[in-house]
Amino acid sequence: MQVFQQIDEARNWVRQQRAAGHRTALVPTMGALHQGHLSLVELGRQRCEKTIATIFVNPTQFGPGEDFEQYPRLPEEDLQLLRQVGTDAVFLPDAAAMYPTGFSTAVSPPDVAGDLEGRLRPGHFSGVATVVLKLFQILPATHAVFGRKDYQQLLVIAAMVRDLNVDIEIIDAPIVREADGLALSSRNRYLSQDERQSAKRLSAALQACCDAFADGNRDADDLQSIMHAVLTESGKSHPPVDSxxxxxVRGADDLRVLNTVTADAVALIAAKVGSTRLIDNRVIGNTH
Known part of the structure; x- marks a missing residue:
């Protein structure tokens, strides 16, 4: 596995793979890797002859008071994990390389970024779109792999690629969960043992929503109330979330507000457990 820190070296490697006729999958990450990230690499290897992962904690997508300084950074462990799953190359830039002195350009994100995470985290999706477009320029791969766990982010990137005619195919990868249903996340390592029990409420609430839909409930307000009840009900073995x-429940393709839920819908949750903010989602119906 080759490791690049310089932009020109990483770009030349990708260009060489393209010139040799290799489909090349780009897997952007912020490090602190877990099996969810590794599944993205594995999916990239299934679809393409070569894979290149990136590890970069992007400062422009963190707002004031968020956990940029505390975000886990474990580069040596990450590189070892990427070697184990057969990653061909890794791009590991520093902030000065990605945002040199005088940098002042930003991408205005598409409409799908406007609500939910976009409303609660002003500037977040501009930071995401900017760094992802930079990575697409630096590493001109044929494919890029993103996980469905960051569902709104996936829609934002897909819309940006479409709107700006970026020559890359987006591969979306399913969420990887623990045996107890908890979605894998780099932020799970922040959770205490008791907080981890509370965190299970997110997947349980999503399951309750999907079960109600399967039983015939199509009212969006009802389905959302069911999720709120699961997240907040008292219980010793599984304490409620803190906020x-x-x-x-929104439209699966564009996160539009729904009154009546069809198969083209997704249930999304963002909640805090202790000081840790977690997100999760489930597609409802038969769309995926």
Missing amino acids: IDYAV
Whole structure:
């Protein structure tokens, strides 16, 4: 596995793979890797002959008071994990390379970024779109792999690629969960043992929503109330979450507000457990 820190070296490697006729999958990450990230690399390897992962904690997508300084950074462990799953190359830039002195350009994100995470985290999706477009320019791969766990982010990137005619195919990868249903996240390592029990409420609430839909409930307000109830009900073995940013059912393709839920819908939750903010989602119906 080759490791690049310089932009020109990483770009030349990708260009060489393209010139040799290799489909090349780009897997952007912020490090602190877990099996969810590794599944993205594995999916990239299934679809393409070569894979290149990136590790970069992007400062422009963190707002004031968020956990940029505390975000886990484990580069040596990350590189070892990427070697184990057969990653061909890794791009590991520093902030000065990605945002040199005088940098002042930003991408205005598409409409799908406007609500939910975009409303609660002003500037977040501009930071995401900017760094992802930079990575697409630096590493001109044929494919890029993003996980469905960051569902709104996936829609934002897909819309940006479409709107700006970026020559890359987006591969969306399913969420990887623990045996107890908890979605894998780099932020799970912040959770105490008791907080981890509370965190299970997110997947349980999503399951309750999907079960109600399967039983014939099509009312969006009812389905959202079901999720809120699961997240907040008292219980010793699974304490409630500490706060809810949102627990909503939206259109799966554009996050439009729904009154009546069809198969083209997704349930999304953002909640805090202790000081840790977690997100999760489930597609409802038969769309995926």
